[in-house]
Structures are given as structure tokens and as C-alpha cells.
Amino acid sequence: MSVVENYGSLVFNDRVMKNKLPKDIYKALRKTIDQNTHLELEVANAVAVAMKEWAVDNGATHYTHWFQPMTGTTAEKHDSFISPTSEGEIQMEFSGKELVKGEPDASSFPSGGIRATFEARGYTAWDPTSPAFIKDKTLYIPTAFCSYSGEALDKKTPLLRSMQALSESAVRVLHGLGNTEVTGVLTTVGPEQEYFLIDKEDYKKRMDLIFTGRTLLGAMPPKGQEMEDHYFGTLKPRVAAFMHELDEELWKLGVPAKTKHNEVAPCQHELAPVFDTTNVAVDHNQLTMEIMKKVADKHGFVCLLHEKPFDGINGSGKHNNWSMTTNTGENLLEPGKTPAANIQFLVFLTAVIAAVDNYADLMRLSVASAGNDHRLGANEAPPAIISIFLGDELTKILEAIEKDELFQKQAKVTMDTGATVLPHFFKDTTDRNRTSPFAFTGNKFEFRSLGSSLSVAGPNIVLNTAVAEALDHIYEKIKDTAPEDLEQVVRELIRDAIIRHKRVLFNGNGYTDEWVEEAEKRGLYNYRSTPDALPVFIEKKNIDLFLKHQVYTESEIYSRYEILLEEYNKTLHIEAKTLMEMLQHQFLPALSAATDRYVTLAGKKQALSADISCKAELAQIRKLTAWLEDLTDKAEVLAADIEKAEAMEDELALAHFYQRTILTEMEEIRAVADQAETALPKDLLPYPTYADMLFYV
Numbered sequence: 001m002s003v004v005e006n007y008g009s010l011v012f013n014d015r016v017m018k019n020k021l022p023k024d025i026y027k028a029l030r031k032t033i034d035q036n037t038h039l040e041l042e043v044a045n046a047v048a049v050a051m052k053e054w055a056v057d058n059g060a061t062h063y064t065h066w067f068q069p070m071t072g073t074t075a076e077k078h079d080s081f082i083s084p085t086s087e088g089e090i091q092m093e094f095s096g097k098e099l100v101k102g103e104p105d106a107s108s109f110p111s112g113g114i115r116a117t118f119e120a121r122g123y124t125a126w127d128p129t130s131p132a133f134i135k136d137k138t139l140y141i142p143t144a145f146c147s148y149s150g151e152a153l154d155k156k157t158p159l160l161r162s163m164q165a166l167s168e169s170a171v172r173v174l175h176g177l178g179n180t181e182v183t184g185v186l187t188t189v190g191p192e193q194e195y196f197l198i199d200k201e202d203y204k205k206r207m208d209l210i211f212t213g214r215t216l217l218g219a220m221p222p223k224g225q226e227m228e229d230h231y232f233g234t235l236k237p238r239v240a241a242f243m244h245e246l247d248e249e250l251w252k253l254g255v256p257a258k259t260k261h262n263e264v265a266p267c268q269h270e271l272a273p274v275f276d277t278t279n280v281a282v283d284h285n286q287l288t289m290e291i292m293k294k295v296a297d298k299h300g301f302v303c304l305l306h307e308k309p310f311d312g313i314n315g316s317g318k319h320n321n322w323s324m325t326t327n328t329g330e331n332l333l334e335p336g337k338t339p340a341a342n343i344q345f346l347v348f349l350t351a352v353i354a355a356v357d358n359y360a361d362l363m364r365l366s367v368a369s370a371g372n373d374h375r376l377g378a379n380e381a382p383p384a385i386i387s388i389f390l391g392d393e394l395t396k397i398l399e400a401i402e403k404d405e406l407f408q409k410q411a412k413v414t415m416d417t418g419a420t421v422l423p424h425f426f427k428d429t430t431d432r433n434r435t436s437p438f439a440f441t442g443n444k445f446e447f448r449s450l451g452s453s454l455s456v457a458g459p460n461i462v463l464n465t466a467v468a469e470a471l472d473h474i475y476e477k478i479k480d481t482a483p484e485d486l487e488q489v490v491r492e493l494i495r496d497a498i499i500r501h502k503r504v505l506f507n508g509n510g511y512t513d514e515w516v517e518e519a520e521k522r523g524l525y526n527y528r529s530t531p532d533a534l535p536v537f538i539e540k541k542n543i544d545l546f547l548k549h550q551v552y553t554e555s556e557i558y559s560r561y562e563i564l565l566e567e568y569n570k571t572l573h574i575e576a577k578t579l580m581e582m583l584q585h586q587f588l589p590a591l592s593a594a595t596d597r598y599v600t601l602a603g604k605k606q607a608l609s610a611d612i613s614c615k616a617e618l619a620q621i622r623k624l625t626a627w628l629e630d631l632t633d634k635a636e637v638l639a640a641d642i643e644k645a646e647a648m649e650d651e652l653a654l655a656h657f658y659q660r661t662i663l664t665e666m667e668e669i670r671a672v673a674d675q676a677e678t679a680l681p682k683d684l685l686p687y688p689t690y691a692d693m694l695f696y697v
């Protein structure tokens with residue numbers, strides 16, 4: 001099969017629909033997909049038949065409603081198409097009702113108290129805007145997951161609601177600006193995904209990686225990432241083979257994997273797809289993470305998606321490239337050749353700036369997790385402070401508007417490499433700023449604070465809703481304006497917004513301490529950890545935002561808040577207990593064994609002749625004993641605090657206790673253990689070291 005034939009071969013995409021569906025049914029379905037109209041059961045029935053036939057022709061025996069519970073992963077329960085006949089045979093059947101609605105027993109998914117367990121029913125509802133696909137002989141139908149009373153138990157439902165909110169607000173503003181052809185606006189997302197690949201055999205020997213996804217102990221090898229020789233480096237054959245198969249698998253599923261390369265840290269890599277509508281991009285990113293793990297396994301690797309698998313080595317993030325596109329095909333964040341004169345662009349740019357400034361706290365919250373706490377602000381990822389990088393040209397345009405001056409466009413500068421054989425090209429007007437959490441990159445914004453394992457639904461729910469709100473404020477100001485006054489009113493509106501929100505604009509280096517101080521002076525939020533950030537969710541201003549745009553109900557917000565807190569606490573509980581186990585079962589016995597070796601050796605030497613020196617052995621014995629005692633004491637303290645945590649009931653207080661006390665104790669233990677590790681004889685090391693894992697793939 002050629003690459004072109006292979007692409008989307010397992011997807012019930014537009015081409016298949018056109019082929020398989022009667023014309024009127026195809027039209028009705030298209031209308032539902034493109035204009036969000038209600039789908040009639042008779043259409044659903046016809047689609048179900050076509051879907052089943054296509055799926056069976058492609059080897060499928062089962063179907064599943066695929067959904068995204070609040071855990072941030074995906075869930076599925078498979079039913080076969082078989083239906084026994086009276087002749088004792090079977091038929092393959094699939095009805096419109098089965099396509100449209102499912103009823104998984106949902107009592108064990110976290111619901112944060114929304115759905116009392118006696119009402120364990122959850123419903124899945126077909127999302128026709130994300131195409132169905134075949135994986136492992138099963139037809140996967142993307143669905144939303146709700147309770148009996150219609151409350152969202154998942155990440156897709158609020159995402160779709162936020163896209164709808166943004167569309168309505170954006171269309172109103174566009175009409176207000178005279179762009180009346182537009183009837184819908186979609187948000188688009190291209191998520192760049194970072195990951196680590198390590199050898200499966202090493203992984204199996206590390207209890208911490210298995211239980212927590214990150215190493216809790218492990219000394220730095222003599223060489224880390226300081227030579228910067230991995231970034232964009234040559235792909236090793238084993239990694240190249242993995243990436244090749246990954247691309248092929250993703251292409252079959254219609255995921256447009258585009259770019260792949262080695263990242264900064266050893267064994268770290270990145271994959272970026274071509275962007276898509278947000279809803280599809282979210283589904284595809286979930287699939288990408290899953291397929292990465294599966295293909296890695298086939299190649300003898302384990303794919304690590306944790307935000308910080310190795311201390312002292314860069315962690316993994318996910319860049320959420322985001323923009324808005326009209327149904328007439330116009331990217332609303334495309335500045336064009338003369339951005340200063342492009343009123344429509346400036347209005348939408350202003351809306352994004354206002355949204356990020358007003359709801360920076362929610363944006364920070366949307367990327368908060370125990371794993372990501374190890375990255376944000378650690379000089380490898382953006383700081384926890386949310387600010388916007390606009391680049392030189394846009395900054396100058398906004399300054400000119402603010403001061404009511406004329407913007408002088410700089411002549412395009414040709415790039416001269418000094419070598420005549422090389423082609424000449426124009427320089428981009430903005431350089432890149434890798435330290436900014438939210439950067440304008442030509443015709444889209446790149447939200448860079450996301451952790452690698454995060455579902456991209458959450459950050460986009462916040463972004464869409466906050467921008468919808470900003471657009472509503474703009475609409476209020478322009479709706480009663482006469483066409484001849486419009487330009488003046490809009491210019492003033494932009495000016496006001498710049499003055500009000502310029503505190504969130506920052507083009508400098510976000511990794512410096514000066515910025516942290518400066519940001520504090522500007523009154524920007526700086527929530528350093530997840531427990532600090534989470535209460536933001538239930539602040540009145542933020543609840544009001546979600547309620548107004550009908551993205552979350554109040555109980556949906558509280559349930560998510562509770563789930564996030566619980567998830568944080570459970571994660572740290574598992575980490576602390578895993579560290580205790582590694583100490584008790586592996587590390588402390590290894591230290592004792594090493595001590596014993598030197599004691600035995602010294603004894604043998606002495607037995608041989610009293611005048612042979614045991615100085616070296618004694619020095620080792622003293623060092624090892626000191627570490628052993630220190631670690632034993634520290635482990636006792638940690639064990640007592642774990643017990644204390646287990647008895648605590650207030651989840652927020654517990655989260656702070658984990659973050660401030662237990663995590664600190666774990667880090668102190670690690671500092672000692674990592675020092676001791678370097679003194680252990682190789683054969684007594686209880687698990688593969690950083691050097692084994694990071695430099696032998």
C-alpha cells in the first residue's frame with residue numbers, strides 16, 4: 001500500500017461516507033457535522049449499517065463507544081456485532097440506537113460526587129464531529145460521556161461546549177465588524193508531543209518507573225545533556241525504526257503525524273502532527289500517546305510520557321498550538337501583510353490578550369499536575385507565571401496604537417548567509433522565544449506550559465471560554481456603532497485593552513529571577529505548585545465565566561476540582577510508598593551488603609596478617625554506615641508522615657502536606673541515596689542506573 005492509500009485506511013472518513021451512504025443520508029450527516037444540527041434516528045440507522053459493513057469488511061468484529069473520563073485517559077468497552085438467529089447461526093448487526101447511545105456501567109469512574117453510586121448509570125453519546133476508526137479489530141466510535149441528568153462526566157463534553165461558546169461569540173463580533181458571510185468559527189490545535197524511550201528490560205527492573213512513571217532515586221551519570229549533542233541529532237537505527245512504524249500506524253488512523261526529531265535530553269524525542277479542529281486534535285493526541293506506547297513495546301522500548309522521568313534531565317511537555325478559523329476558511333490570527341491595518345486581526349488578537357490576562361489563573365490551573373510541578377519554573381519549561389510573547393513587530397504595532405502614532409512598517413530584511421550559493425530569503429519578523437508560556441508564532445498562539453501526559457482538552461476548554469468572554473465584551477462595545485464610526489470605535493477599544501492588559505505582555509527571558517520579581521510587581525499570578533493552583537477553579541469569577549458560557553455547571557466544576565485534588569494526593573501517596581519500598585527492599589539492603597563486603601574483606605586481611613592495612617576498607621565502612629544510618633532515620637520520619645497523611649481528611653490540607661512536607665522529605669532522602677549510589681559496587685546496585693537507561697539505547 002502506498003503512503004497515500006495507507007493514510008486514513010482505517011477511518012470512517014468523508015470519502016468512505018460518500019461512497020457508502022445514500023446521498024440524502026450523507027447530506028444530512030454532513031449537516032450535523034458541519035452545522036451542529038440534530039441527527040434524526042433514521043439517518044443514524046443508515047449510518048450504522050454503512051459503518052458496520054465497512055468495519056466488517058476491514059476485519060472488525062466488535063464496536064466500542066470510546067470516551068474520555070475525567071481521569072484524563074480514554075475508556076472503552078467492547079461489544080461484538082454478532083446476533084444469534086433462530087437457525088442457530090449468527091448475523092452481524094449494528095443499529096442506529098447502538099451507534100448513537102451507549103450505557104457503560106460507569107460506577108467506577110471518578111465523578112467527584114456528581115453521580116451517587118446508586119445511580120451508577122453513565123451514558124455515552126456519539127460525537128459525529130470526530131471520525132470513527134478501526135483499531136485491533138474493533139470499530140471505535142468517539143463519544144461524550146454524561147450522567148443520567150445530562151451532566152458531563154468527561155473531558156469531551158465541556159470541550160465541545162467551549163468550542164460552541166467561542167463560535168457564537170466570534171461570529172457575533174465578525175458580523176459586528178461587517179464580515180457577515182461567516183456562520184461558524186472553529187478553534188484549531190496542533191499539539192507537539194514529547195516523550196522518552198528507554199529499554200524495556202531496564203524499565204522492568206525499576207519499581208519507581210513502573211508505579212509512578214518517574215525515577216525517585218538515581219544519581220546523575222558523568223555525562224548528562226550538557227554537550228547538547230542529542231537535540232536534532234541523528235536518529236539511532238532502533239529509534240528510527242520505532243518512529244517509522246509509529247508514523248505508519250498513526251497515518252492508518254488518520255492522524256497526520258508530520259514532524260519527528262530528537263529532543264534536548266538523551267533518549268527524548270518529539271512528534272508533531274498537522275493541526276486539526278480542537279475536538280479531533282484532542283482525540284488524535286490521546287490516540288497518539290496510546291499508539292506510542294504500543295509501538296514502543298513492539299520495539300523492546302517503553303515510552304515514558306511522565307513530565308519528569310529523570311531528575312536533572314529535561315522533562316517532557318506538550319506545546320498546544322492554537323488558533324481560530326472561520327467556516328469560510330480564514331485564520332483569524334493571520335496578520336496578513338499589513339497587520340497594523342488589519343482591524344479584524346487586531347480585534348481577535350486583543351481578545352486573546354484580554355482573555356489570557358483575565359484568566360491567567362485558570363490557564364495555570366489547566367496545566368497543573370503533580371508531574372508538571374517538576375517542570376514549570378525549572379528553567380527547562382516556562383515559568384508558572386502566565387505571560388504572552390508577541391515578538392517585535394506586533395509589540396511595535398500595539399505600542400503605536402496605544403500612543404496613537406502611525407506604525408512604520410520595517411522594510412523586510414533579506415537574510416544574507418554570506419555564501420553566494422545559498423538561496424536568499426526574508427527574515428521572519430519575530431524571532432522565537434522559548435521561555436514564554438504563551439507565544440505568538442506568526443499566525444497562531446503556542447501554549448507551552450502543558451505537561452507531556454496531559455489531555456489537551458482542559459487547556460483548550462479554558463482558552464476557548466476565556467476568549468469567548470473577551471469577544472463578548474468587545475461585541476458589547478461595537479454592537480450599536482454606526483458603520484462610519486466603526487473603525488474609530490474599534491481603534492479606541494483596542495487602545496483601551498492594550499493599556500489595561502499590557503502587564504501580561506512580556507518579550508524577555510522568562511527563566512530569570514528578575515522576571516519573577518517583575519511579574520509580582522505587575523500583579524501577575526504565580527502559583528508554584530498544584531495545591532496552590534487548584535482552588536482557583538472554585539473562585540467566583542471563574543465559576544461565573546463557565547456558567548455564563550454554559551461550559552460547566554457548578555456541580556461539574558466542583559466535581560472536577562475534587563477529582564484533581566484527589567488525583568494529586570493519590571499520586572504523591574503512591575510515590576512516597578514506592579520510595580519507602582525501594583529503600584526497605586532494595587537500597588538499604590544494598591548498602592548493608594556493600595558494608596558487609598568491606599567488613600569481610602577487612603576481617604580476612606587481618607586473619608592473614610595483623611600488619612596488613614585495612615585503611616581503605618575502614619574508610620568505606622565508615623561512609624556506608626553513615627549513609628545507612630542517615631537513610632534509616634529519614635525513612636522512619638517519612639513512614640510516620642505517610643501514616644499521618646493517611647489519617648488526614650481535608651483533601652486540600654492533605655495536598656499541601658504532601659507538597660510541603662512529604663515531597664521535601666522524599667527529596668532529602670534522594671539527595672543522600674544518590675550520593676551513596678555512586679559508592680556502591682556495580683554488582684550490588686539494585687536497579688539500572690541513569691547511565692544504563694539513558695546512554696545505552
Ligand code: ADP
Pocket residue numbers: 188189190191192259272273274275276319321322323324331443444
Ligand atoms: P515549532 O517550531 O514550534 O515546532 P511548527 O511550525 O512546526 O512549530 O508548528 C507546530 C504545530 O503548529 C504543528 O502541529 C502545526 O500543524 C501547528 N499549527 C500550524 N498552524 C496552526 C493553526 N492555524 N492552528 C493550530 N495549529 C497550527
Ligand code: MG
Pocket residue numbers: 192319446
Ligand atoms: Mg513548539
